[in-house]
Amino acid sequence: MTDLEPRPADVTPHDPNTALSPAALDRLDRSVPENTKTAYRRQAALFIDWCEQHGRATLPASPQTLAAYVSHLCDLDRAPATIEQAIATIRVAHREAGHDGQPDTRAALRILKTHKRDRAEQGKRKRKAPPVTLNILRAMIDTTDPATPAGQRDRALLILGFAMMARRSELAALRTDDVTFTDDGLTVFIRASKTDQEAAGAEVHIPNGVHPDTDPVRVTRAWLDTLTAHGIHDGPLLRRINRWGHLLPGGMSGAAINERVRKLAVDADVPNAVAFTAHGLRAGGPTEAAKAGQPVSFIAEHGRWSKTSPQVLEYIRPVDKWRDNPMRGIGL
Template sequence: MTDIEPRPVEVAPHDPNTVLSPAALDRLDRSIPDNTKTAYRRQARDFVAWCEEHGRDTLPASAQTLADYVSHLCDQDKAPSTIEQAIAVVRVAHREAGHDGQPDTRAALRILKTHKRDRAEAGKRKRKAPPVTLDVLRAMVDVADPATLAGRRDRVMLVLGFAMMARRSELAGLRIGDVTFTDDGLTILIRSSKTDQEAEGAEVNIPHGVHPDTDPVRVVRAWLDCLDATEGPLLRHINRWDQLQPGGMSGAAINERVRKLAIEAGVPNAVTFTAHGLRAGGPTEAAKAGQPVSFIADHGRWSKNSPQVLEYIRPVDKWRDNPMRGIGL
């Protein structure tokens, strides 16, 4: 058996008590984010191909098979997070196929631990997308020409991504109707996000800016004046001739656009910038301005004890609260 992709299990129809309706199956399928399904499918295909090449069974797979596969991924110098995902995919496939507790992952995890140590000794560290700080943001906004549709849209993408501390999926999901102008600035409705499992939605309040080119209210209003529409995606697809196209930007398109703007702006290490840098840049600059962690976490839709938000803030604290500062060196 080689089909190990995670999916809702459809049982034999002879027992009406254990049959799921097509509507239920569809909702189960849509409960898994598209990017997660894509990653799982890729990992599943790679595992199946390796097992077939080496004459191994995929379901159920032995502990030795999984350990050898993990060692194979280590030989390819895959990132530890990628290998962890591969192990999870195999485990989920076994559980959904009724092979609970299989395969034993202890040997695989020990091999992964050795791989992490080997990478550390070789000077390799987890790669992080650099934060789009305020200076970088302004440089990127400057190369987004406001005389073009693409330039106005890109300014909205950059400024809202930074000011909302937004995930790229949240930016891609924004609709025109999600934006409300108020006396104090903007209120943005985020209908659903990665951590909003119940899709309850969240509102993000963004005050007026002080710089004309990065004032969220100004850049959003300028873009909506171009759209001349009251519904549909906020970040629209635009072709090479600067013409609006049906449909909105995908998360991948936003990611690529951020990188391209960083390159055009001449930002150091521009190719390492991603849309995640916008989400990281907001809390970084807010921490520099002395904003409390609780305010930053709430604005960015993290829990107040989230290790992720602290990861953005700690580099600021290490300089601001450095014990070597002011001792007379």
């Protein structure tokens, strides 16, 4: 653990008023998602290395130190989101160490603002994972072999990710008993997600499809039947499979799901294939739903976006810009 890594609490064993039990420490530690902790560790390590190279203190860091470090990240042309994450990491580390109100980020944020403007003037845009639209989804499905466990799993991964508008963490967390078949389709129970930190859970209802290769019910049932045939009746839904096609213990991680989506996009030879990620499945669902004229409120609820989140609109606006374009139909 680095000096800058955010900690749930400090333990002073000799003072019963500040001590925490191992169970309490464990629950506090697990309250922070693993992805967040990994990002904190990476950013903290980079900041510590830079401070050591330049003879600067890390805790507490002066406003000038933070501003200089942010300028250094700008020199490396780091993405604004990456720099914002670095600033957040340093601020949290100071707060956890008892340095409330430090460091002063005003100069650092002004430098970041300049960096954003410089990048815009250079024609650089925020990189976004391209959406897996329906045509691309079908092309990716066509590269899979439904006669193999890997092909069936990949089909389930793609179809569920698209139809659920799922985050990769949600897909990785799915278990076999989270899926229930009904007359109208299937219901998928999501135990916890990014916007459900209290783990109240949410149900996603997916209707029957019309195409055998992309029907969520047919594809998911085929995969579950394969698991059953291999003696697997519970546990992770999306299983690890080795290069020889053998099912392995344990489920796929979010990173593995990401890499699999990219590999399938490359296999399908879609344009800009290496840019595709699992997030493209989450983006593709609302894009196609918007094309079909579904209300934004329905799309947001289905995708488990916060009611105040502007994210879902980012997927819908490209559709609206063409469908509701003021230049359409004026006689040009």
